[in-house]
Amino acid sequence: MEIPQAKKMEMLRSLLLARRFEESLTELCKIEGKIPGMMILCTGQEAVGAGVCAALQPEDSIITNHRSHSHLLAKGADPRTLMAEIFCKRTGCNKGKSGTLHLAVPEVNAPCTTTVVGGGPPIAVGRAFAQQYRRERSVTVCFVGDGATNEGSFHEAMNLASLWNLPVIFVCENNLYAGAQRHEEHTKVKNIADRAAGYAMPGVVVDGNDALAVYASALDARTRALAGEGPTLIEYKTYRWRGHGESDPQLYQPKEEIAVWQAACPIPKLRGDMLIQGLISADELHALEKKIDAVVQDAIRFAEESPYPEPHEALEDVFA
Amino acid sequence: MEIPQAKKMEMLRSLLLARRFEESLTELCKIEGKIPGMMILCTGQEAVGAGVCAALQPEDSIITNHRSHSHLLAKGADPRTLMAEIFCKRTGCNKGKSGTLHLAVPEVNAPCTTTVVGGGPPIAVGRAFAQQYRRERSVTVCFVGDGATNEGSFHEAMNLASLWNLPVIFVCENNLYAGAQRHEEHTKVKNIADRAAGYAMPGVVVDGNDALAVYASALDARTRALAGEGPTLIEYKTYRWRGHGESDPQLYQPKEEIAVWQAACPIPKLRGDMLIQGLISADELHALEKKIDAVVQDAIRFAEESPYPEPHEALEDVFA
Amino acid sequence: MQQLGMGQAVNQALREEMTRDPDVFVAGEGVGVSIHDNPMFPTAGLLEAFGAGRIKDTPVSEAAIAGLAVGASEAGLKPVVEIMFNPFFTLASDMIVNHAAKLRYLSGGKSSFPLVVRMKSGAGIGAGCQHSHNLEAWVAHCPGLKVVMPGTPADAKGLLKSAIRDPNPVIFIEDMLLYFVPGPVPEEEYLIPIGPADIKRPGKDVTVVTWSKMLGVALKAAAQLAQEGIDVEIVDLRTLVPLDKETILNSVRKTGRLVVLHEATRTGGFAGEVAAVVMEAAFDSLKAPLRRVTGPDIPVPASPPLERFYIPDEQQLIAAVKEIL
Amino acid sequence: MQQLGMGQAVNQALREEMTRDPDVFVAGEGVGVSIHDNPMFPTAGLLEAFGAGRIKDTPVSEAAIAGLAVGASEAGLKPVVEIMFNPFFTLASDMIVNHAAKLRYLSGGKSSFPLVVRMKSGAGIGAGCQHSHNLEAWVAHCPGLKVVMPGTPADAKGLLKSAIRDPNPVIFIEDMLLYFVPGPVPEEEYLIPIGPADIKRPGKDVTVVTWSKMLGVALKAAAQLAQEGIDVEIVDLRTLVPLDKETILNSVRKTGRLVVLHEATRTGGFAGEVAAVVMEAAFDSLKAPLRRVTGPDIPVPASPPLERFYIPDEQQLIAAVKEIL
């Protein structure tokens, strides 16, 4: 497949933005009291969000999970209000009700994020059903982890999506761990994509650190879905560089394993290709990095300077 | 596989008993007020219970579902107390607390029956775990319908059983319908056995109306399980002659379809084989049928003559 | 006026709302092709009327059914999904409690989930405790859900129509025995707002707060008590969330006496909430202790004499009323 | 005496019972290999001590975890399974509510399910409403389940040991913030029976009924109120089912005044049950209206000022006490 240059640029931008955004969070959450609650990052896995979202149109939807930052940024979420929400501020995209874990950005068709593992698939099925019901030309992507595929809800959603030929793409971001459990400690089958056969659905395994491969496979699945051929399960093999959350000392992740995967970082891969092919010059790259840095710094400043919500605002937004 | 004559006799007996038992129920529940509640029968599917249970030893366990009569009888449950329970009498095996739907017969290692569709598999996994934990040489069979394989609990149980190599046999009795939905209306994949691959578990498809084939496949799975090779999913293709329950007018089941499957009745098949091979004579068969008839009549008499529980007995048996 | 069972009233509400709004659809196990051939059932004939595009038979997958409603509602459709029996709510509960009820709040009010979950409930069907287990107290304890539990066909129809038009998730609980109890239902279109309780019988001596099938028990007991000169006021909650505290309190302020009647098991049942509301806000009006008439703290047994023992009846209510007079 | 957090106390109870009885095993997500490296956590070090045969890390599959307990317990093992956060109880609820709680009854008393489900609960962890949602009122409304919710490390240890030895399913709910609040725990072996409440502070003016983390709030408020000459009696339920009505009633008969304090949301919370019990059986002793101090009817928000607003505190309790004096 010939991937348009603009798409490659979009992916590079997404990769760099997510990485910068989350590296800042790693630092910020070391500062006591700076960011409340848990901090769950996808550092090293950014090519999945970047590649998948590059294959989508604005009218397509995503339903993501606890490890959502790169998905949301790639789908176009505003870094400022995202950061402010992560800081639990009133200016956050969800007024501080969500914090980092359930970021909802309906403006970019990411209408809800669930941190209940396995919560996404049935909801994605519902959204895809609405797209089908209304004959819209759009699809819904559901991001789940490898661990999430052991929840019953995943199974029920796969079956229903396939039965009804719904325009869903189930994206399994297999980062080799679910919490502290390695893939083989929670799932016997080697490729989670193999589960698709049980639903008469195509399942594919793709290098999740190769943004271009991610893009191409997601685009294929989208085309299938729009053609009325139903859902696809794509398993992206990738790796969680950091702990489950930032407070996780990663005692169970071998140092060498981390090193191997860091060597397979998705950023130099795409960047290198683009430099070699002359799609971007070193100067342009530098400018892009600087711009992204400024975006992230601006987002952090915005978040830091924003007020917390007033206590009684907790009472709002329960009912419409 | 050479199937011992005694086993064939056991299966024939199980088939005939279940059929007679349930045919009586069909008649009895036409009599207003005779049998309270729902009446869910497995007429036509008896070879599954007969064949699977013939492959088991007394120390093996079964966990069954709403369509349990033939499983329990084949496992050795006393027809009298079973019938009395179906009549909701105090002498029933569960003192009238269960009625026909959740018959528990721990004496024959059928410790609990659940009518929550999909409820059985996680419990079977627990029982098999206990067998493994204690290094017992026994297995647990879990009977589920085709519809039940779309419950999330089935998926979670399959994954866990496979992961831990538990001695479970998942028996899917595919009778082509889940309630009023035909197989293809609730499940896209043609063979439910294909779902096994998603758990790195063997899945096999077997003629569920051929008691001998059922027996042989169950015995294989039991041998695997005892050898520490883990669970097996066996899909038995069979058919529900009657409605979901006796009150179901079966409007959605084509008459011809029923006729085709009635022609494939498991009883003449086994009976014919045995007659031809001289394993049973016509006279012996007749005597057996008479004996079974007597057993069922006795069970009905026992049930009819038994008292209902006293109202306040409802308060007993909540806590140990 | 037409006489309908509650199932028929629900059926009419569904037909009217589906006709009015193309975004309304119905999904669940056997809501289209069904094992029942009974015009008294709520989804009878809908498939023929609206087609398989809007009447969606689903696999036996309660989490997926509920998730379907969550996702589709946020996208602007108006799902009415069915949970076949109340105990199976457990299987849908993550989607409903952690998602339908909370995702709006988590979004800071940006996303909405205008869905209806219909649940069939109640003892008396002889199927035992895995089919009969009234869990309205569960959903009433989940901020973000509205909870409706009508006691008459007319209320069911008007409330379901409101539920479908409500911008929030509504849990709509139907007692199955009420499908076979006919009652008058207006022919012309009407809505009944979610919230207000209804005084089904005014009286001055004792307030009986109840809902769903137990309304019938209350009415019968009240008729008997009336013959003995005891004048019972029956407050039919109809909606548990939001709870119409004012109507309850005004009634108790008038009568000074409170009995709460529900079919669910006693401990942790919603009668406790009613008791607490009254004890907080109408304490000075109270002339006598509370009485609760409820199912005992047991699973619903299958055998008829046991099941009858489980279900609260007129005699228990009459005894309770007399105890506090 | 040793000072332990509640997680450490739970850990000791697990170690002692596992040592005593080889049929006890522990299962759940991350109960062995864990993302935490914190000795204050309940399952810290168990894998090293008892091995992978008895400390079972499971996939993220709550229904399977609960089903494992149901099936293994009936076969004679003594499972102690963990549900990581209370809201995920929804996913295990069919297995626990429709199976663990009911199957014994359905068997006519023949089969038993001696299992323990440990759930981590409580707001204050900054993770929002999909991780924090106190649902003890749900399990307390399910006949067949015992419900334990300790407020101190010593109670947690003694009660968990009893729970493991109990022949029935026990839901054991631990507030996560209590893992970090040390308290004295006896060195020698002891059991605390499931059932009896504990008067954590005798007093004569007002009865405060509470449990779990809110015990600490009650104790602080009582200390402040004591300085103003107001003498609060604190009844720590410890066990919600079976409920120690006698202790509650005796206290209210003495003080004539009742405040119920819990962290769960108000409507449908277990305070209602306590109110109803008191209003039924100690009405004549009551001198003042009930007050409930509870979480408001909202999902638990993530942002610190909002979450603090959610969690009931001393000032609210003090105000409530003063209102009814």
Ligand SMILES: Cc1ncc(C[n+]2csc(CCOP(=O)(O)OP(=O)(O)O)c2C)c(N)n1
């Ligand atoms: C239903 C549920 N169970 C448990 C958890 C706790 N939990 C959060 S993330 C996680 C691991 C998920 O693993 P995976 O799906 O592979 O996603 P990853 O974290 O690797 O991105 C667990 C167990 C949860 N949030 N929800």
Ligand SMILES: Cc1ncc(C[n+]2csc(CCOP(=O)(O)OP(=O)(O)O)c2C)c(N)n1
């Ligand atoms: C959780 C749950 N959902 C729905 C039902 C209602 N129900 C009872 S049996 C049944 C169909 C089950 O089909 P299948 O598993 O194929 O078993 P079969 O009846 O064909 O033996 C349904 C939907 C139930 N008992 N439990």
Ligand SMILES: [Mg+2]
């Ligand atoms: Mg993972």
Ligand SMILES: [Mg+2]
């Ligand atoms: Mg079937």
